[in-house]
Amino acid sequence: MGVTGALLRFAAGRPHILLLEVPGGTAERFAVEAELRHRCWPAAASPAEADILVLTGHIGAWLMPLVGRVWRQMPKPRVFVHVDSPSDVPQLLDEGRRRLATGGEASEVLDGEEQNSGESEEEHHDDEHGSDADRCGGNHDDENDENTDGGGHGNGHGAESEQSGGDDHGAEDGHDGGHDHGGGHDHGDGMEMPGGLGMADRGPDRDGLQLDQLHVPLGPLLPDWPVGLVVHTTLQGDVVQQARVDVLHEDGADGDFWNEPWRRAAAGQEVSRGERARRCVAAYLDGLARLLRVAGWLDPAVGAGRLRDEVLAGARADQVTTRLRRLVRQLRRARTLRWLTDGLGVLPFDRAEAAGIRGPALNASRSGGDVTARWQAWLAEIERTLPEVDDPAVLPAREGQAQGLSEEDPASMPALAVLPELLEGAELAAVRLIVASLHPNITTLDSRQVTGVAGD
Amino acid sequence: MVITVLFWILGVFALVSGALVFRLDSMARVTFALLASFLFVAGEVLLLGLSYLGVVIVLMMTMEMVIMAVFMVMYMMNPAGLMPMAMLHNTRGAAAIAGGLFVALTTGIFLVDWPQRAGRPPAEPTRALGEALMGPQMLTMMTLGLALFATIVATVVLSTHRGRYERFGDDLCADRPDDPIPGGVGR
Amino acid sequence: MTEVPLWSVLVLPAVLAVITAGTIAFDAVLAARATGATGSPSQTAMVPLREVARLLVAQRRTTVAADGVLWRTGVLTVPIAALLAAVVLPLGGVAVADLAVGVVWFNAMEILTWAAVWMAGWGPNSAFSLTGGYRFVAQGLAYELPHMFALITAATAAGTLRVGGIVEAQSGLWFVTWMPVAFVVYLLSAAAMAFWGPFDAPVGGDLAGGAAAELSGVDRLAFLGGRRLLLVVAAAMAVPLFLGGGNGPLLPPWLWTLVKTVAVLAAIVWLARRFPTVRMERFAEFAWVVLIPLTILQALIVALVVL
Numbered sequence: 001m002g003v004t005g006a007l008l009r010f011a012a013g014r015p016h017i018l019l020l021e022v023p024g025g026t027a028e029r030f031a032v033e034a035e036l037r038h039r040c041w042p043a044a045a046s047p048a049e050a051d052i053l054v055l056t057g058h059i060g061a062w063l064m065p066l067v068g069r070v071w072r073q074m075p076k077p078r079v080f081v082h083v084d085s086p087s088d089v090p091q092l093l094d095e096g097r098r099r100l101a102t103g104g105e106a107s108e109v110l111d112g113e114e115q116n117s118g119e120s121e122e123e124h125h126d127d128e129h130g131s132d133a134d135r136c137g138g139n140h141d142d143e144n145d146e147n148t149d150g151g152g153h154g155n156g157h158g159a160e161s162e163q164s165g166g167d168d169h170g171a172e173d174g175h176d177g178g179h180d181h182g183g184g185h186d187h188g189d190g191m192e193m194p195g196g197l198g199m200a201d202r203g204p205d206r207d208g209l210q211l212d213q214l215h216v217p218l219g220p221l222l223p224d225w226p227v228g229l230v231v232h233t234t235l236q237g238d239v240v241q242q243a244r245v246d247v248l249h250e251d252g253a254d255g256d257f258w259n260e261p262w263r264r265a266a267a268g269q270e271v272s273r274g275e276r277a278r279r280c281v282a283a284y285l286d287g288l289a290r291l292l293r294v295a296g297w298l299d300p301a302v303g304a305g306r307l308r309d310e311v312l313a314g315a316r317a318d319q320v321t322t323r324l325r326r327l328v329r330q331l332r333r334a335r336t337l338r339w340l341t342d343g344l345g346v347l348p349f350d351r352a353e354a355a356g357i358r359g360p361a362l363n364a365s366r367s368g369g370d371v372t373a374r375w376q377a378w379l380a381e382i383e384r385t386l387p388e389v390d391d392p393a394v395l396p397a398r399e400g401q402a403q404g405l406s407e408e409d410p411a412s413m414p415a416l417a418v419l420p421e422l423l424e425g426a427e428l429a430a431v432r433l434i435v436a437s438l439h440p441n442i443t444t445l446d447s448r449q450v451t452g453v454a455g456d
Numbered sequence: 457m458v459i460t461v462l463f464w465i466l467g468v469f470a471l472v473s474g475a476l477v478f479r480l481d482s483m484a485r486v487t488f489a490l491l492a493s494f495l496f497v498a499g500e501v502l503l504l505g506l507s508y509l510g511v512v513i514v515l516m517m518t519m520e521m522v523i524m525a526v527f528m529v530m531y532m533m534n535p536a537g538l539m540p541m542a543m544l545h546n547t548r549g550a551a552a553i554a555g556g557l558f559v560a561l562t563t564g565i566f567l568v569d570w571p572q573r574a575g576r577p578p579a580e581p582t583r584a585l586g587e588a589l590m591g592p593q594m595l596t597m598m599t600l601g602l603a604l605f606a607t608i609v610a611t612v613v614l615s616t617h618r619g620r621y622e623r624f625g626d627d628l629c630a631d632r633p634d635d636p637i638p639g640g641v642g643r
Numbered sequence: 644m645t646e647v648p649l650w651s652v653l654v655l656p657a658v659l660a661v662i663t664a665g666t667i668a669f670d671a672v673l674a675a676r677a678t679g680a681t682g683s684p685s686q687t688a689m690v691p692l693r694e695v696a697r698l699l700v701a702q703r704r705t706t707v708a709a710d711g712v713l714w715r716t717g718v719l720t721v722p723i724a725a726l727l728a729a730v731v732l733p734l735g736g737v738a739v740a741d742l743a744v745g746v747v748w749f750n751a752m753e754i755l756t757w758a759a760v761w762m763a764g765w766g767p768n769s770a771f772s773l774t775g776g777y778r779f780v781a782q783g784l785a786y787e788l789p790h791m792f793a794l795i796t797a798a799t800a801a802g803t804l805r806v807g808g809i810v811e812a813q814s815g816l817w818f819v820t821w822m823p824v825a826f827v828v829y830l831l832s833a834a835a836m837a838f839w840g841p842f843d844a845p846v847g848g849d850l851a852g853g854a855a856a857e858l859s860g861v862d863r864l865a866f867l868g869g870r871r872l873l874l875v876v877a878a879a880m881a882v883p884l885f886l887g888g889g890n891g892p893l894l895p896p897w898l899w900t901l902v903k904t905v906a907v908l909a910a911i912v913w914l915a916r917r918f919p920t921v922r923m924e925r926f927a928e929f930a931w932v933v934l935i936p937l938t939i940l941q942a943l944i945v946a947l948v949v950l
Contacts, residue, residue, distance in 0.1 A: 011697035037678040046851040048704055048859040075702040075859035206636050216770045238774045294849050296920025299677040336918050343638045425636060428774055429922050432849040484713055484765055508744045515751035522757045526780050582744060640925030641932045
């Protein structure tokens with residue numbers, strides 16, 4: 001143990017963290033992000049890179065197998081941390097590091113080999129969809145997939161790419177015990193296919209060639225990806241030929257973090273306009289941070305994340321204004337970023353209006369409607385809403401009602417309705433940027449309407 | 457002595473990896489077996505003292521094989537788990553051609569009168585090569601280069617189904633081209 | 644060609660390793676500055692060591708139906724190609740091998756990484772990984788021609804492909820002063836060939852790490868360590884090509900070479916954080932329509948001056 005033990009302890013000083021958020025974990029994610037910034041611990045992009053898997057939010061029955069899959073893709077030594085409350089984060093991370101330094105978890109409920117024991121099994125069998133999703137891979141083209149089926153393949157970490165032939169590869173051989181840290185699906189029937197994988201099927205591409213297709217789900221357990229969103233893509237090369245959108249809806253999950261002030265107002269509580277404005281500014285800052293991370297521009301992303309946390313923590317407007325304006329100015333001047341996001345995911349105005357998109361995304365569709373227009377609209381919204389964050393006036397309850405509607409059925413969010421048509425024909429990198437710029441949870445926020453009401 | 461041993465080792469490796477091209481059953485592996493064969497041949501050329509030619513073989517063949525791998529595999533999206541596939545087509549014909557060619561070349565080697573070395577190798581073979589190519593053979597090289605380039609351009613033009621009318625509209629007056637994926641210069 | 648002392652074979656990897664570790668630490672400092680956290684210098688100096696330790700103790704992963712041969716070959720080829728490219732680097736007049744065709748040798752070894760990254764992306768049977776591999780080939784096709792013209796420009800001015808000869812040709816005037824376009828293009832391609840930011844799309848976060856998405860343990864160490872080594876070597880090559888090699892007042896040549904290398908590296912690492920990841924669908928057209936004509940023009944001017 002001597003040398004290895006010392007190396008383990010030494011290496012655990014700077015673990016790479018795979019931070020994944022599932023519905024109900026937004027506040028916890030912010031706490032973790034702040035703590036990671038503070039400790040200078042790097043974020044992992046994939047399970048293979050991670051030492052500690054940090055999950056925020058409510059892990060429901062069907063989510064368990066998905067988390068288990070991500071877990072099995074992580075190299076040992078590995079540690080799993082579930083964050084339930086923002087205030088626990090420092091202790092949990094310290095504890096995680098300590099466990100990592102002593103070799104990580106040897107056996108764990110999430111571990112594949114341990115699937116037949118304990119709570120994991122119960123959950124596995126409680127939920128039909130969950131186990132279906134986990135086991136059956138071939139029927140992806142099937143339009144009446146369950147929501148959760150999508151989730152089944154949806155951790156999107158590469159190895160899951162599925163060679164679904166659109167035929168009957170949906171064999172039932174459970175993949176959990178089959179391979180340890182593998183990724184892929186063995187939904188072949190154990191024929192002479194390599195690794196039990198099916199062949200890719202073919203389809204015409206945009207140049208009229210017959211090319212192989214892969215069915216790759218993006219999300220829900222993907223860093224910098226909207227919570228609970230699954231996009232089932234049919235890929236040819238890295239071009240998305242078809243996209244289908246699913247939203248994972250977890251019973252028992254808390255309401256959306258961003259809608260909270262409106263919800264509380266609707267419930268008759270006293271909510272100040274400042275609080276609501278804070279939520280808006282923070283939402284757009286969070287969107288920006290995510291977009292910038294996806295665009296590979298980490299430093300301003302970190303800056304946006306810090307400002308977001310300060311605004312949410314109740315910093316006065318004058319404390320953050322200078323730095324916020326500097327960030328906004330930096331981004332407005334960023335010609336490279338504009339050059340990279342111009343012309344991606346163009347959403348024409350009439351289409352946006354017909355789909356019921358409101359707020360900055362609608363404004364953006366007036367001025368080009370591409371990804372650039374959308375993040376610039378966020379900048380405008382941040383600048384416009386910022387002065388209101390210290391406004392103590394009470395929010396009228398009827399506004400909350402209007403806003404609360406979208407929350408009932410996440411699948412009806414307008415952004416999700418337009419997403420598939422924007423994604424089809426785009427390359428994977430563009431897909432990530434478009435999704436980040438049309439953040440479903442925050443596109444429903446509409447602070448313009450709010451100000452209109454506030455005027456009367 | 458060392459050079460002779462190296463020569464034989466490289467030669468055997470080149471042949472073995474060349475043979476693997478027909479024995480392996482995955483397109484990707486076959487491509488890189490072929491690349492390995494070329495790299496061993498490049499090693500032989502280096503041993504002959506033609507450093508420029510040897511290194512250029514490494515450079516060009518790596519580029520070409522990678523691009524070939526992309527083109528071959530582009531039509532098959534199955535990563536590594538490609539179906540095993542035979543790399544042999546028209547087995548009998550190919551065997552006949554290959555055997556015939558081998559016999560012809562070997563006979564040639566033994567029948568031809570090899571010239572005696574006249575003079576000494578140049579101090580800088582690279583410079584000598586460049587002067588030979590760009591001096592007496594200039595016209596040949598220029599013609600060859602131009603012909604190759606024209607062929608490439610013509611092939612691309614003939615094979616693309618999108619011309620300027622598709623991109624800029626029938627009257628060619630659209631501001632921005634209508635491309636599936638817009639480029640970076642906007643033209 | 645001077646006699647090559649045996650110690651240079653041992654010194655070269657050691658120097659490269661130290662500079663590579665320094666690069667990682669410097670990048671960590673920049674990252675820490677962005678987060679506002681003030682890490683102590685000793686902690687920052689530990690970052691590269693911790694990373695190495697972390698990857699040494701981590702388990703190596705495999706994936707279902709992986710092409711293990713190509714995968715591991717690709718992963719190993721990255722550091723090997725970087726080291727082979729480094730043998731022509733002169734450290735104050737002494738190179739491990741000052742080949743007569745040094746510039747072409749460097750170029751050929753650097754191109755080996757095309758095959759390496761593609762194989763590393765192809766191997767694990769993962770869509771994200773494969774896409775990362777393809778992205779690097781696209782990137783190679785975009786940066787390579789301007790890069791070659793930049794190399795040719797320096798070689799033309801010196802009238803030799805020998806790296807030592809190129810340094811000697813700059814004893815009066817550094818090449819950077821009269822071929823700035825070639826120098827800037829070379830710096831761009833140095834970042835691009837090591838898929839370092841802003842050209843880090845092949846291992847981009849949007850692909851969950853791209854070609855490196857499935858790598859862990861020693862494999863990851865070889866691949867990403869090799870990538871950083873390649874960045875160091877590419878940056879170090881800018882010194883003999885454009886910055887006069889070991890030429891300079893007062894200090895001994897080997898120290899000048901080191902100082903200049905570190906300066907170039909620091910500039911690349913700092914600049915990388917100033918820009919978002921450049922996607923090849925945009926950059927390729929820019930490279931072919933703008934950079935290639937510019938570098939050809941630069942080469943033409945230099946050729947006319949030399950004639």
